[in-house]
Amino acid sequence: MGVLSHASTFAPTVGSDGRRNLVGLDRAELTAAVAELGLEPFRARQLWHWIYHRGATSFETMTTLAKPVRERLSGHFMVRRPEVSRDLRSEDGTRKWLLRMEDGQQFETVHIPEEDRGTLCVSSQVGCTLTCRFCHTGTQRLVRNLEAGEIVAQVMMARDALDEWPAPPDGRLLSNIVMMGMGEPLYNYENVAKALKIVMDGEGISISKRRITLSTSGVVPIMRRCGEELGVNLAVSLHAVTDELRDRIVPINRKYPIAELLEACRTYPGASNARRITFEYVMLKGVNDSLADARELVRLLKGIPSKINLIPFNPWPGAPFERSDRKQIERFADFVNAAGYASPVRTPRGEDIMAACGQLKSDSLRLSAAERAAMAQVIAEKEAAQSL
Known part of the structure; x- marks a missing residue:
């Protein structure tokens, strides 16, 4: 894909001390890694258990391995999480982490707690190659793709913070994953797929594909592959019902227009009334509402097993749109519901820490003076409140 050439390359699995990070390695790679040290293959199974099921952050805690083996592993490898540069908590319980990687690049991850589940919003890129006009991340150029280990590490870091190793069978604080953070997941498909396969492994992190949703702006050629290889739930950022408007607010539409996108949805593997495709529709005042x-x-989605998430626009400094009026959102939702489509209106979460849908933007790149001032005020207020 030509767009991927915009992302600089980086090998974050090797730390500044020369040791290789085992987080993000799949079973075959772990087996190869221990073989390089002359260790038996069963050591890879032990490492898998400690890294992905128990959440170990050092070899010292891996007590089923003999001490000489632990020392040997420690001399060549590490089990490292990203550095947490900032940890903000919203008044509604939403939590946003700014994470720093080995090369100094930063990106954001968000945890949204609810009564019956907890959802982690995971990033796939530093910045984004797309320029959706209603999305704050879209104002930040693409720096690079996240490696599989950096994607998996977001889940592991969140479990660290939630004290959820090993995960309980029921009542998990982190029960669901949405690939809806920074970046377009299908423009980093190889790393996203590898990471999600690790996350879904039943002997490791063990989050079911039924509880994972991947959101795309419409990278049509990779959608079928995603369904066939991963079987996760699909969410499509639609946001407009005409090519003229979608060309403006979701520019990837110029490459993959609405008709082509919806055909890919109709043929998405596994789509059914039991496993509906979610269409995301941000409500922009006087634009698409x-x-x-x-x-x-309703006419466009006929014949596609669907539900429609209506998302009140979440503003950010310098945003070119306003949120639709509440009554207009309700009228829109009532019409779509009456046509037989579930169309819940998403309650904005984490707005006070810029963690709501469409608001994520890392500190990796310079912000405008207005953005810096606005963000500085938000951060100062939250950090002051949390220090009380």
Whole structure:
């Protein structure tokens, strides 16, 4: 894919001390890694258990391995998480981490607690190659793809913070994953797929594919492959019902227009009434929120097992749009619901720490003066409140 050439390359699995990070290695790679040290293959199974099931952060805690083996492993490898540069908590319980990697690049991860589950919003890139006009991340150029280990590490870091190793069978604080953070997951498919396969492994982190949703802006050629190889839930960032408007606010539409995108949704492997495709639709005042838009949305989605998430626009400094009025959102939702489509209106979460949908943007790149001032005020207020 030509777009991937915009991302600089980096090998974060090797630390500044020359040791290789085992986080992000799959079973075959772990087996090869221990073989390089002349260790028996069963050591890879032990490491898998300690790293991905128990959440070990050092070899010293891996007590089923003999001390000489632990020392040998420690001399060549590490089990490292990203550095937490900032940890903010919203008044509604949402938590946002700014994570720093070995090369100094930073990105954000968000945990959203609810009564019956806890959802982690995971990033796939530093910045984003897309320029969706309603998304704060889209104002930040793509720096690089995240490696598989950096994607898996977000889940592991969140479990560290939630004290959830090993994960309980029921009542998990981290029960669901949405690939809806920074970046377009399907433009980093190889690393995303590798990471999710590790996350889904039943003898490790063990989060079911039924509890994982991957969101795409419409990278049509990779959608089928995602369904066939991963079987995760699919969410599609639609946001407009005409190519004219979607070309403007979701520019990837110029490459993969609505008709082509919806055909890929109709043929997405596993899509059924039991496993519906989620269409995300951000509500922009006076732009895409009329009843005429609602009627066209219903017409477009006919025959696709669907539900529609209506997302009130979450503003950010310098945003070119406003949130639709509440009554207009309700009228839109009522029409779509009456047509037979579940269309819940998403409650904005974490707005006070810029953690809501469409608000993520890392500190890796310079912000404008207005953005810096706004973010500085938000951060100062939150850190002051949390220190009380």
